[in-house]
Amino acid sequence: xxxxxxxxTREDFAAxxxxxxxxxxxxxxxxxxxxxxxxxxxxxxxxxxxxxxxxVPVKEFGGPGRDAALKVGDEVExxxxxxxxALGEAVLSRDKARREESxxxxxxxxxxxxxxxxxxxxxxxxxxxxxxxxxxxxxxxSQVDIRPIRDLGPLMRSPQQxxxxxMDRRRGNIVVSRRTVLEETRAGQRQELVSSLEEGxxxxxxxxxxxxxxxxxDLGGIDGLLHVTDIAWRRVNHPTDVLTIGQSVKVKIIKINxxxxxxxxxxxxxQGDPWEGIEGKYPVGTKVKGRVTxxxxxxxxxxxxxxxxxxxxxxxxxxxxxxxxxGKIVATSQEVEVSVLEVDPVKRRISLGLKQTLPNPWEAFAxxxxxxxxxxxxxxxxxxxxxxxxxDGEVDGMVHLSDLDWNRPGEQVIEEYKKGDMVKxxxxxxxxxxxxISLGIKQLSGDPHAQAGDLKKGSVVTCEITDVKETGxxxxxxxxxxxxxxxxxxxxxxxxxxxxxxxxxxxxxxGRVTMVDRKSGKVTVSxxxxxxxEEKEAxxxxxxxxxxxxxxxxxxxxxxxxxxxxx
Numbered sequence: 366x367x368x369x370x371x372x373x374t375r376e377d378f379a380a381x382x383x384x385x386x387x388x389x390x391x392x393x394x395x396x397x398x399x400x401x402x403x404x405x406x407x408x409x410x411x412x413x414x415x416x417x418x419x420x421v422p423v424k425e426f427g428g429p430g431r432d433a434a435l436k437v438g439d440e441v442e443x444x445x446x447x448x449x450x451a452l453g454e455a456v457l458s459r460d461k462a463r464r465e466e467s468x469x470x471x472x473x474x475x476x477x478x479x480x481x482x483x484x485x486x487x488x489x490x491x492x493x494x495x496x497x498x499x500x501x502x503x504x505x506x507s508q509v510d511i512r513p514i515r516d517l518g519p520l521m522r523s524p525q526q527x528x529x530x531x532m533d534r535r536r537g538n539i540v541v542s543r544r545t546v547l548e549e550t551r552a553g554q555r556q557e558l559v560s561s562l563e564e565g566x567x568x569x570x571x572x573x574x575x576x577x578x579x580x581x582x583d584l585g586g587i588d589g590l591l592h593v594t595d596i597a598w599r600r601v602n603h604p605t606d607v608l609t610i611g612q613s614v615k616v617k618i619i620k621i622n623x624x625x626x627x628x629x630x631x632x633x634x635x636q637g638d639p640w641e642g643i644e645g646k647y648p649v650g651t652k653v654k655g656r657v658t659x660x661x662x663x664x665x666x667x668x669x670x671x672x673x674x675x676x677x678x679x680x681x682x683x684x685x686x687x688x689x690x691x692g693k694i695v696a697t698s699q700e701v702e703v704s705v706l707e708v709d710p711v712k713r714r715i716s717l718g719l720k721q722t723l724p725n726p727w728e729a730f731a732x733x734x735x736x737x738x739x740x741x742x743x744x745x746x747x748x749x750x751x752x753x754x755x756x757d758g759e760v761d762g763m764v765h766l767s768d769l770d771w772n773r774p775g776e777q778v779i780e781e782y783k784k785g786d787m788v789k790x791x792x793x794x795x796x797x798x799x800x801x802i803s804l805g806i807k808q809l810s811g812d813p814h815a816q817a818g819d820l821k822k823g824s825v826v827t828c829e830i831t832d833v834k835e836t837g838x839x840x841x842x843x844x845x846x847x848x849x850x851x852x853x854x855x856x857x858x859x860x861x862x863x864x865x866x867x868x869x870x871x872x873x874x875x876g877r878v879t880m881v882d883r884k885s886g887k888v889t890v891s892x893x894x895x896x897x898x899e900e901k902e903a904x905x906x907x908x909x910x911x912x913x914x915x916x917x918x919x920x921x922x923x924x925x926x927x928x929x930x931x932x
Contacts, residue, residue: 379707394849401439409435416773466498468534475529480546484522493517494526495541502527502539551586555626558587562628564618567635580604580614582630589628591616598633598672600658640673643710647673651679651705652722657695665691667717669705675715677703682719684726684800687761691931695719726758730802731795733757739809744786751775752782753789754804761802771886772848820888821846823898824878828890832866840890843873851876857892858900861891 403410412562435441460889461652474481483497485504492505509517527541528549562568562584570582570589577712579592583916590615590915593604601607608614616630647653647669655667664678695701704721707714734740734757745761752764766775780790790804820826820842828840837852855876856863868874877895881888 372743379827399441401437401441402436404435404437409441411441414472416614418921431839436462447591464499467498469538472495472532475532480526480528481541482524483527485517485520485526486522488517495525496517497527497539497541500539502529502541502761504543507543508544509598511544511551531542552626555587558585559621559623559626559628562618563916564620564621566618568616569728570614570616570630572608572610575608575610577603580608584615584628587626587628589616589618589630591630591632595619595629595631595633598636598639598666600666600674602659619845633672639670640710640713643715644671644708647705647708647715648706649707652702653705654700655717657697657699657701660692660695660697662690665695665719669715673715675703675705675717677717677719681717681721682893684720725797726760727795727797727800727802729758730760731797734792735797736792736794738792739787739789740792740849741787741802742804744782744784744788745780747779747784752779752788754788756802760790760800762790762804763802764788764806766805768793768803770805771807771810820881822878822881825875826878826890827873827875830872830874831867833870835865838865838868838874840874842888842890847886849888849890851892855879855893858893858896904929 399411401409402412407424409422410420437906448494471481473479481497483495483502483674485493486496487494489503492503493509495502495504508530509520514520525543526544526546528537528545529746530545531538531540533539551739570584570585572580573583573588574581577593579586579590580596582591591604591608593601594606596607614632615635616632617634618628619631619634621631622628649881653669657665658668658674659666662679664676666676667676668674677691677695679689679691682691683689686694701719703717703719704720705715706718706721707716709715740756740762742756742762744752746753751766752769753761754764756762766779769775769778778800789809790806791808792802793805793808794803795801796803827843828838828851830838830840830842831848832839835853837850839848839850841848851874853863853865856865856867874892875895876890876892877898879889879891879894
């Protein structure tokens with residue numbers, strides 16, 4: 366075959382071969398240079414200057430993502446594993462040669478902390494493999510990018526820069542990172558971009574990511590945080606209610622941290638502050654309409670206008686419903702009328718009241734049922750200190766133990782009542798401010814204490830005997846509802862006459878009041894005291910027994926005089 370300009374002649378090969386026979390630098394385990402003397406199908410025949418050639422698969426001269434471009438006459442570097450094998454051929458490897466070359470370069474780059482170029486060519490457990498010009502490195506999944514990447518297709522088999530994190534030549538391990546290179550590049554870009562920004566500056570951006578607490582906005586190479594509270598003056602429950610990923614927004618730079626490169630952004634700052642002049646717009650006592658935006662355990666938030674919210678505390682929601690969750694009184698998005706209770710422009714707080722827009726049931730009750738009037742209510746509850754009755758207007762009134770009965774103890778009387786009973790009572794007091802209504806049951810039957818107040822110690826009264834006991838007489842003071850007990854020792858002056866069998870039920874006797882307790886309404890009566898008083902009066906008017914008249918004579922005159930008066 367005739368020689369061409371691009372193909373060596375037989376004489377050229379002979380010269381090269383003669384030159385190679387003289388080489389003495391060929392050692393097993395080293396990288397040597399050779400000439401491609403022939404290509405047989407997928408095998409390249411390489412002459413490295415020994416008596417026989419070596420054979421190397423053509424594919425070893427390629428690599429991940431690139432084909433082998435090899436032709437006869439090319440000078441190549443190969444790794445000499447053995448000078449001669451059983452077939453008398455040299456054992457060569459292009460892969461090992463390239464690996465050796467790469468390791469030397471990579472070690473220098475690792476020592477100098479320099480970046481290296483490689484291609485991601487395969488996915489393995491936990492990450493990817495990277496071809497660093499012959500040497501295979503491991504790229505952990507977390508080191509691919511700054512943020513997780515779902516599709517790595519665009520990065521596969523394209524040149525990328527990496528930072529070597531770890532090398533172990535003995536084990537043949539190399540770990541690289543693409544993320545470190547990106548962070549370093551971005552840090553420089555961020556530094557340059559941050560230095561060009563100023564607080565208060567208004568800038569355009571694109572929503573890049575949304576979280577529960579806000580949105581990250583791309584400002585052209587650097588991200589800023591738009592907190593949920595700075596999106597709008599009104600309440601924003603979640604950023605997705607207002608923003609979407611990819612949306613273009615105009616934001617204001619609120620704060621820049623030049624050390625951490627953190628940028629705080631705001632959207633509401635581009636609008637007027639609705640809290641300015643808030644006291645003039647919502648004077649205390651004003652009734653306004655609003656929309657319930659949020660309900661909590663302690664109350665409900667009501668939006669009066671975009672950006673202005675007030676709190677209706679649970680205690681200000683209902684006049685009568687106590688210890689009830691606000692969600693059982695109002696619902697989210699419900700329109701309600703509220704009253705302004707307090708405005709604090711400094712803390713940006715407005716206290717609202719829902720019950721203040723409705724009639725006060727205690728005021729209505731006081732107008733309808735003045736003190737002293739009789740009412741009827743259902744027993745709602747029994748406690749150790751009294752009864753609670755349900756009244757008109759969904760209010761409760763309390764009957765204290767002391768107001769159940771005039772004569773018997775309240776602890777005893779309250780056992781006669783049970784829940785659900787309809788009970789009549791008198792209104793004793795209505796305290797609108799404290800929301801309390803005091804009732805009394807015994808007051809419906811009159812106040813016997815008032816009758817006791819009309820009696821005085823020393824008064825003579827007539828008593829009707831209601832019961833005869835061994836220890837004395839139980840009796841009712843005629844003309845009153847008062848009862849008394851005449852002790853046996855008070856039945857007569859003479860000891861022999863202090864017998865209860867002298868008296869009978871229904872009999873009327875006169876006695877003298879010896880004690881009046883106006884507080885308890887208790888009255889003590891004594892027949893003995895009346896006899897002694899009458900005796901003293903008779904002696905004073907009709908003479909002394911020392912004059913010769915007997916006590917019987919004196920009393921006889923008194924009795925006869927009394928008879929004459931009656932006639």
